[in-house]
Amino acid sequence: MTSRHANGHHDPERRGRLAARAAALLGATALLAAGAVPAPAAPVAPAAADPVLVNPSFEEPVADGVVPGWQLVGPARLDTSYAVTDAAAHDGAHSLSITDDSGVYGVAIESDPFDVEVRRSYTAAAMTRVDRDQLAVYLRFYDADGNRLTNVATPQGETGGAWTTTSITATAPEGAVTGTVLLYSATSPRGAGYFDTVTVKAGAVEPPRLTDPTPADVIAQNPRISHLGTPVTSKITTNAVLGEEDGTAVTYGVYRGHPDTEHPATFVVANADTGEVIRALPAAGAEGTFETRVSTDGTVYFATTPDFHLWSYSPVTRELRDLGPLNPQSPKDGHAFTMTAGPDGTMYVGTYPKGYLYRYDPADDSITNLGAVDPTQAYIKGLAYDFERETLYVGTGGTRAQIFKVAPDGTTTELLSDEATPGAMDESFVSTFTFVDDRLFARVANQLLVIRADDTVEYWKGQGNEAHGYHVTARPDAPGKYVFTFGTSFWEYDSATATTRNLGIATNGYLNDSRWVQLDDPEWPGYSLLAATQDGSVLTNPATGRSEPRTVDFANPVTIQKLFAGPGSMYASGYMVGLAPFDSVTGEAGPTLQSGQYESSAVRGDTMLLGSYGNGRVSEYDPAADAAPRLLFDLKAEKQDRPFGMDYDEQNDRLFVGTVAYYGSNQGALTQYDFATKTKTVYTTEVVTDQSVISVLYHDGLVYAGTTVDGSLGAPPSGQTDGHFVVFDPDTGQKVHDFVPVAGDEGVTGLTVGPDGLIWGVSEDTVFKYDPATEQIVYSEKLLRNRYGTSTVWAYAYLHTGADGNVYGTNRFSVFKIDPATMEYTLLVNGVGNYANVDADGDLLFSYGVDVYKYDVPDAPRCDQEITGAHTGPVAVTDGTLCVTGATVSGPITATGAGSVTITGSTITGPIHVTGTTGTLTLTGNRITGPVSLTGNTTETPPTVGGNTITGPLACSGNDPEPASGGDANTVTGPRSGQCAGL
Structure with a gap:
């Protein structure tokens, strides 16, 4: 549709008008469908004749047991x-x-x-x-x-x-x-x-199916599609390391991008003293990495996803080299999470999902799979090497954390126990190892753990968060003291007293790597710490408390995680970090907020409510305040992790959030947060057992929830087979109804209030509708083209009503339109399409990879003559658009040469004659006493004649295309003839 807001700051009154119009339609005005107002139409292939079956009604004689055809x-x-x-x-x-x-x-x-x-x-x-x-x-x-x-x-x-x-x-x-x-x-x-x-x-x-398309390929699918660009640019480096080139200290970091584009993961060399980018080398086919490490010979290594390759960078040649997949026979079994340098330039790599340990040897350029240290666990997330004793520390996890000490002869010793580290093995992971001064430093769910080389535990509290980052460094000026990061500060561990303290020195990110330097500068006395962090580097001095951050000015477009409607703008969130406003008219994007992997959102006044991955965090963000999102609550104690579903109850000022459980669990939750009391109520089995709550909709006092049988990553099979559609009363905390829309379908997503006032949802490839008045599912049809398959599926379909009253959506594999009057499905983009949303003008937005696209939805049709309520006397039109909606008409209706005609939900006493219509023609859900005839209409789409009760004849002839019922049969007391004989 033509945009009305050139600056992209959408008029809230316009948004209100759009919402009010959609609500008022109740499936009536929406039935006019696209095309009633002149607009550019997508080129379509000529209509094909319907295939003709032999003997379709089995009336031909059977001969020798053979049924003809x-x-x-x-x-x-x-x-x-x-x-x-x-x-x-x-x-x-x-x-x-x-x-x-x-x-x-x-x-x-x-x-x-x-x-x-x-x-x-x-x-x-x-x-x-x-x-x-x-x-x-x-x-x-x-x-x-x-x-x-x-x-x-x-x-x-x-x-x-x-x-x-x-x-x-x-x-x-x-x-x-x-x-x-x-x-x-x-x-x-x-x-x-x-x-x-x-x-x-x-x-x-249908359009040709796309595979890894360029923006030009997507645009070519439909002339109404435009490319809005790559709004989210993030500085995502899991960890960076230090090195030296030409006598200059440098940082090496891999910045997340998008594979198979001109912005893949990029290896960036930056000046550690200034943050200036020295060189940026793309890693073609890669998206990002979970670990970067330097070997004993100075070579930098990192392992990437989703190609699962190992890469190396030589500070001597300044070249990046793709060493190939860690596991050529089964690449996905080489998903790397951690690395550590071994002897003679070797590099150990720990992986998921089979917990394999690999070793790369530069001497013969070989990668060796050493097998699983603990076959019962899926992950290795921590590695460190003790060069003096030639032992390797391996941190395994998934469902049970453990540290294995691997001796040179291959024998292993388990270092965690209920006696020495109570509670540690109850955590899912142990990670981020540093071995220094005969001590292994590790994190167990952000709790600090220190184990001596003789296997005794020197420090373990297990009482909550106290350490962040990937590295611990020994102070050269204070033996026995070690520096790490927690929150936004540097902290210190004192081995003599086994205590930690906050140094009160700010950092610009988690500590990833470090070196101690002595500067010839009185303002930096003694030893200063040069640290590599997520944001670049920071120089700090423990003696003075001085800290100077250096930001590496490099960012890549990152994969769109979700699309949100916010106050005054549309927003895109990024994977794994980022939230950016963008103008849905021009595509111009604002600065990217470098925080969160935001999975869901709702608008509360002038603020956004944001659900982010990791302990089910929910925050409130005021875009106008120039401040970071403020945490409202998290669901760590309730073992929830990914908040995919969210909706806000404006009348009662409360929020509803649906979540996937924390790693290794199947039990999701529906959480209610009351802003007045600042309290949350978490419902688990009251909603569903051993399933995730993915889609959440609040409407007229009730919460509607869609669930999926897939739990968190690493969860055991739940035994569940059917996704549920749940009606829940938040005032009583009780389930009102529990439906399985389609037996055997694994998930229900895309819940929305449709233009007909019904609750729409998607069960894999089936679109269904629930009537709150009758409390029944009243429609269910396999309209979509794809099902889930065997992998884990959480967020899937998204449905929204566009400006023309049609329902638009995505389901990972397509962008589509559904006419609510006929339930006709139209494929707009074939093969790709994620996270559908609509802007204030009712245009459809969707994403693929790093790119955001807009489908220009036609304006809602104009009614030149509109009849609602009671009308006595004839109705006659010869041009323009006639809309008879929810009316009671006593008298004939005659339309000759009209642009469009819609008669729906009405009681008509008198004949209806429609001829010469050129736009759209809809006759649905009426009670008609009198003859109905449709002749010589040449409409853009088949006239819809369905769901009517007609007392009198129904006659149709000379219409092109022929009328259709839209799957809703008519009840006719009288003869049906011509093109309407089968309706």
Whole structure:
């Protein structure tokens, strides 16, 4: 749609008007759909003729047991049968009967093949009457050699003696030449019932499927799409190290980027004294790293994701070298988390998900998999080498933290125990090792641990956070004292007293590496510490308390984690850090806030409520205050980690947050936070058992939650098989309803209030709608093209209502539109699409990788003549747009040559005649007493005639395209003729 706010600061009154309009539509005005107002339309392939099936209603005579146009798949089986019968029929005199008494073998009857066009969607439908268990309608596609390419189905349960439409929509894949319809009883159920009136409809040709596209590729999918740029730029370095080149101290850091773009992970060499970037070397195909370390010969090593490669940098040649995957046979088993230098220039690497330990030897350029030190744990997150004793310290974890001391002969000693380190093994991880002065320093969930070389524990409290960072350094001027970081300060550990103290010296990030220097400067007496940090470097002096940070001025665009609507602007969050405002009109982005991996957001007045990964943190952020987000609460004590779902109750000033559990657990939570009392209430099994709460919606006093069977990383199988849609009453703390929208689907996401006032959601590839008035799921259809697969899936689908009243969404693999009147699905972008949201103008925003895109949603149609409430007398229009919404009309309605006509949710006493309409034509949900005729309309989309009760004849002729019911049958007392005979 044409933008009205050139500066991008959206008018809050405009946002209010948009919301009010969407609410008032209640599925009525929204039914006008895109195209009622002139707008650039995407080029589409010419409409294809519908495939013609032979004998679709089984009326042709059966000869020698052969049903014309159909054949049995496989041999006839005992206790299974099929036949053309006159015992039941939807139309004509016959139908196909299928009876499966076997419970082992199914009955499959397949149509003759019909020609198909690659990337065109097809909908196979049959009238079904299921008397026992279930039957199914399949749509199959074959290549030129008769090889089956795809096989998709919709099952149909018992119909209580009634006929119902069972349909399945699929797109002909690359290589497809023909398609068939299969009528099936399946194998396990003992299905029995009837099929009749089988049809196949040809839909639109979908855009080509994208794989790792450039912005130009995405834009080419639809002329309404524009590229808004890469708004989030972050300085994400997990840790940086120090080195020296040409007599100058330098920092080496790997800055996170996006693989397979011009901004991959980048190895940056910077002057440690000034922060000036000396050189930046891209690591093609890499996104980032969890560890950077220097070997004994001065070579710098780092291991990257998602390619799982090991890299080296030579300070001598100044070249970056890709050493290849750690595990060529199974690259994902080489996901590195930690490294440490070994003897003779070697480098040890600890990995996930099988806890393998690797060693790189530069002597022969070899990578050796040394196996798992603890096969029961998935991670190695800590490594250190004692050169004097030639022993390696290995920190394993996932579900149970442990430190193994590996002797030169390979024997291992476990250093953590309930007696020596009570509570340490109850934590998931032990990490970030430094071995110095015969002591191993480690962090156990940010708790400091010190173990001597003789395996005795020198320091362990286990009483809460007290250490951050990746490195500990010994003070040369104070033997037995060691410097580390905690929070924003340098701290000191005194081995003589086994105590820690805050030095009160500020740092610009966690301590990653260090060296002690003596400067010829009276303002820096004695020893000063030059430290590498996340932000660059810092020079500090323990004697004076002086601290001077140096920032490395380098940032890369990073992967978009989510898209948020904030006060006055749209925002994008980054993975693993970053939050940036951006103008959804011009694409201009503001400065990136270098904090948080923000997963969810809601607006509270002029502030944003932000949910961030790591202990389920929830903060409040005022963009106008120029201050960091303020923590409201976290869910560490409740063992929650990732806050994916969030919504705000403005009337009662309370927030609702849905979370994934902390590592190794399945039990998610729904948390309610009351701003007036500053208290939180956490519901776990009251909502769902052993599942995550992913999608959260507050509406009219109730909370709607979508769950997924996938728990946290490292969690054992929960045994759960179905994602749930839960209706929860926050005032009573009780579950009102618990639905499984689709049995076997693993997750429910995308909850939103649709333009029809119903609660919409997504269960994998199924869109469903819940009616709060009847407290039932009233619609469920497989509209989307993708399911979850075998990997962990949390955030998935996002749905929002656009300016034109249609519902837009993403589901990782696509960007799509759904017409709420007809539930027609339109694929806008094929293959990519994440985190759909709408801006204040009702335009759709989505992301892929580091890039944000906008789909320019057409303006809502204008009603030149609008009738609501009671009207007595004739209604006649000859141009413009007619909208009859929720009205009671006593008199005829005649539209001749109108631009668009919408009659919905109304009671009409009198005839309806519509001819010559050129825009859109919608006739849905009405009670009409009188004849209805639609003739000679040449509309942009098929006229929709569905869900009406008509007392009188229904006649349609000469319409192009032909009218459709949108899946909602009409009840007609009188003859149906012409193009409306099947409606």
